[in-house]
Amino acid sequence: MRRLVAHPLFWPLAALALLLVANGLFNPGFLALQWRDGHLYGNLVDIANRAAPLALVSLGMTMVIAVRGLDISVGAVLAIAATVAAWTIARLQAGGAGGLLPLFAAIGAALGAAALCGLWNGLLVVKAGMQPIVATLILMVAGRGLAQLISDGQILTIYYAPYAFLGNGFLFGVPFALFVVAAVFTALQLLLGRTALGLFVRAIGHNPLAAHMAGVRARAITPALYVFCGASAGLAGLLVSSNVASADANNAGQMLELDAILAVALGGSALTGGRFSLAGSLIGALIIQALTTTIYSIGVPSQVNLVVKALLVATVLLLQAPRFHLQMQALLRRASLLRRAPAKQP
Amino acid sequence: MSTAAAAATLRMRMARRARDPAALSLAATIALFVLMSLIGGVLYDGFLAPQVFLNLLIDNAFLLVIAVGMTFVILTGGIDLSVGAVVAFTTVLLASLVERHGWHPLAAMLLALAAGTCFGTVMGLMIQRYRLQPFVVTLAGMFLARGAATLISVDSIGINHGFQTALAGLRLPVIGAASLSIGAVAALVVVVVGAVVARGTQFGRTVYAIGGSEHSAALMGLPVSSTLVRVYALSGFCAALAGVLYSVYTLSGYSLHATGLELDAIAAVVIGGTLLTGGSGQVLGTLFGVLVLGLIQTLIAFDGTLSSWWTRIVIGALLLLFCLLQRLLVRRK
Numbered sequence: 001m002r003r004l005v006a007h008p009l010f011w012p013l014a015a016l017a018l019l020l021v022a023n024g025l026f027n028p029g030f031l032a033l034q035w036r037d038g039h040l041y042g043n044l045v046d047i048a049n050r051a052a053p054l055a056l057v058s059l060g061m062t063m064v065i066a067v068r069g070l071d072i073s074v075g076a077v078l079a080i081a082a083t084v085a086a087w088t089i090a091r092l093q094a095g096g097a098g099g100l101l102p103l104f105a106a107i108g109a110a111l112g113a114a115a116l117c118g119l120w121n122g123l124l125v126v127k128a129g130m131q132p133i134v135a136t137l138i139l140m141v142a143g144r145g146l147a148q149l150i151s152d153g154q155i156l157t158i159y160y161a162p163y164a165f166l167g168n169g170f171l172f173g174v175p176f177a178l179f180v181v182a183a184v185f186t187a188l189q190l191l192l193g194r195t196a197l198g199l200f201v202r203a204i205g206h207n208p209l210a211a212h213m214a215g216v217r218a219r220a221i222t223p224a225l226y227v228f229c230g231a232s233a234g235l236a237g238l239l240v241s242s243n244v245a246s247a248d249a250n251n252a253g254q255m256l257e258l259d260a261i262l263a264v265a266l267g268g269s270a271l272t273g274g275r276f277s278l279a280g281s282l283i284g285a286l287i288i289q290a291l292t293t294t295i296y297s298i299g300v301p302s303q304v305n306l307v308v309k310a311l312l313v314a315t316v317l318l319l320q321a322p323r324f325h326l327q328m329q330a331l332l333r334r335a336s337l338l339r340r341a342p343a344k345q346p
Numbered sequence: 347m348s349t350a351a352a353a354a355t356l357r358m359r360m361a362r363r364a365r366d367p368a369a370l371s372l373a374a375t376i377a378l379f380v381l382m383s384l385i386g387g388v389l390y391d392g393f394l395a396p397q398v399f400l401n402l403l404i405d406n407a408f409l410l411v412i413a414v415g416m417t418f419v420i421l422t423g424g425i426d427l428s429v430g431a432v433v434a435f436t437t438v439l440l441a442s443l444v445e446r447h448g449w450h451p452l453a454a455m456l457l458a459l460a461a462g463t464c465f466g467t468v469m470g471l472m473i474q475r476y477r478l479q480p481f482v483v484t485l486a487g488m489f490l491a492r493g494a495a496t497l498i499s500v501d502s503i504g505i506n507h508g509f510q511t512a513l514a515g516l517r518l519p520v521i522g523a524a525s526l527s528i529g530a531v532a533a534l535v536v537v538v539v540g541a542v543v544a545r546g547t548q549f550g551r552t553v554y555a556i557g558g559s560e561h562s563a564a565l566m567g568l569p570v571s572s573t574l575v576r577v578y579a580l581s582g583f584c585a586a587l588a589g590v591l592y593s594v595y596t597l598s599g600y601s602l603h604a605t606g607l608e609l610d611a612i613a614a615v616v617i618g619g620t621l622l623t624g625g626s627g628q629v630l631g632t633l634f635g636v637l638v639l640g641l642i643q644t645l646i647a648f649d650g651t652l653s654s655w656w657t658r659i660v661i662g663a664l665l666l667l668f669c670l671l672q673r674l675l676v677r678r679k
Contacts (some may be wrong), residue, residue: 025607069458070481124666124669128473128669128673129673130669131622131623133425133481134616134622134669135669137609137612137613137661137665138662138665138666138669139610141609141658141662141665142612142659142661142662142663142665143662144655144658145655145656145657145658145659145662148653148655148658149653149655149659152653153653153654153655161539162401166437167455258485258488258489261485267483271479271482272479277472282665295485301496301497302502303493303497303500304489304493304497305493306489306492306493306496307489307490307493307494307497309489309490309493310486310487310488310490310493311490313482313485313486313489314472314483314486317472317476317478317482317483317486318476318478321476321477321478322477323476323477325474325477
């Protein structure tokens with residue numbers, strides 16, 4: 001039992017389970033899964049499907065935070081990728097291209113643009129030596145402007161059936177978006193677990209100087225992680241724009257950077273770098289989406305969501321703070337002493 | 347002292363100034379402001395009218411007040427992302443108290459200022475006592491303030507109280523027909539007070555010392571922990587004051603007011619020459635940072651053919667330019 005509680009994923013999983021069970025108690029049909037028309041339906045599938053874009057961004061954010069970085073431009077990058085995809089499809093269709101060519105061209109162009117954004121962030125951090133929050137602030141401010149430049153300030157609508165598969169399609173009865181998340185997660189997990197990369201990332205995050213002394217090439221690894229973070233935001237942009245069949249340069253991925261950081265923190269990764277958990281971040285993204293769904297389903301005004309998230313961040317932060325641990329331990333000790341003291345009297 | 351000696355000391359002082367990265371950066375900002383004004387004057391008729399420049403202050407009064415508070419936070423090496431949300435919360439709180447609960451605007455303003463200061467203090471305590479990262483704590487604060495604002499009212503509330511409309515209509519003549527609003531005057535007062543506090547008080551000197559090195563500041567016996575908390579309290583107060591000015595300026599309270607204002611404030615502080623690593627910068631620079639941001643918008647408005655999103659791209663580019671300039675200056679030093 002004690003070992004179970006000590007497992008890093010115990011608390012995130014417990015929080016998620018608590019949320020889902022509470023929902024199941026209030027709304028008996030909540031946890032039901034149905035197989036209809038060859039598709040899996042139910043609130044659980046819905047939560048996982050809606051959490052997919054956030055989950056992808058959280059994976060990228062986890063890697064960047066692991067090396068003491070931060071990327072607050074992910075929302076803007078998502079908007080850029082979505083706009084580039086919509087723009088490419090419209091252009092190719094106007095040029096008379098048919099079949100699956102626009103689909104692959106859109107995916108390639110969007111991911112390319114997003115990776116480029118990530119490279120830009122990574123170079124500013126590593127080559128120019130800027131603080132990550134400032135370096136990515138530049139793209140956060142300018143990114144949506146660039147996206148609007150491409151879309152000419154319009155919301156681009158996508159009239160192209162194959163593209164809808166990314167965000168709405170089903171594969172083996174399960175939403176396709178979940179396969180995308182699973183593929184990225186598995187690839188990353190293998191890359192970090194089976195090669196020395198995971199060790200290098202932890203080394204840079206725990207102590208950059210020591211890592212440098214040990215010969216870890218942080219100047220090559222860090223930009224690569226920013227590129228990955230950008231690309232994962234781009235992938236999320238593809239899912240989002242495919243899901244709603246349009247790209248909104250101004251509002252797509254609004255506040256996404258905050259949700260992604262929250263997901264990483266909820267998943268038990270240290271926001272100061274070094275210690276990270278990819279599975280934890282996935283669970284964090286699921287918790288956030290489950291929370292949103294819960295708030296909608298119990299009929300509380302959706303604005304409460306912001307307050308709940310704020311209190312959640314504050315709690316998680318305090319629980320992570322060493323000084324808070326000490327204070328709580330001192331309190332508990334005092335309480336147990338007080339309880340024992342009267343017993344000693346005859 | 348002979349004139350030669352006086353000239354020599356002046357030259358020495360100038361030389362020292364020239365090596366100070368903050369002073370150089372400030373000079374670059376002022377030069378940029380003058381250059382942009384001249385370009386505007388050449389390109390567009392009536393650009394150099396006094397009222398155009400006074401409008402910069404009138405339209406950006408709330409941004410200026412926030413940016414002064416942000417300057418102190420950034421000087422300690424921290425950041426405050428909650429300010430835009432606090433502005434929105436303040437406008438909603440004011441509008442709701444005045445319009446729905448029959449409060450006098452003045453009383454509501456005092457309460458809002460107290461609320462903002464308390465909010466900042468709590469964030470400061472979390473940052474200082476539990477060693478939490480400022481950006482995460484103030485991010486949570488941003489969620490909380492926006493959420494609280496929507497809890498008070500989802501819809502926009504108009505303010506029709508006579509006192510508030512009278513404040514909004516008040517104009518202070520400056521030169522000829524040109525005039526300043528009460529909000530712009532308040533913002534200028536905040537800048538002057540901020541500059542004096544930064545340079546001439548123990549609190550200000552401690553802020554600079556913390557930004558230079560928190561550890562050394564503590565070893566010197568400076569009140570590091572209380573100053574850190576007070577810096578965030580000050581930023582919260584400035585944000586609430588900006589919210590009051592915003593509600594006078596727009597005569598409304600809305601939870602979606604001032605979205606992204608924190609980014610503008612940070613950009614203004616950086617463009618004004620304050621180092622984001624802390625320890626170096628001036629409140630006066632922030633004034634020019636805000637003016638440059640305002641001038642970009644004025645230029646785009648005068649042009650009339652450029653789309654609004656160019657504002658964001660240009661601000662991003664300027665941010666990049668000044669960040670790179672700072673790195674260069676710091677490295678040379």
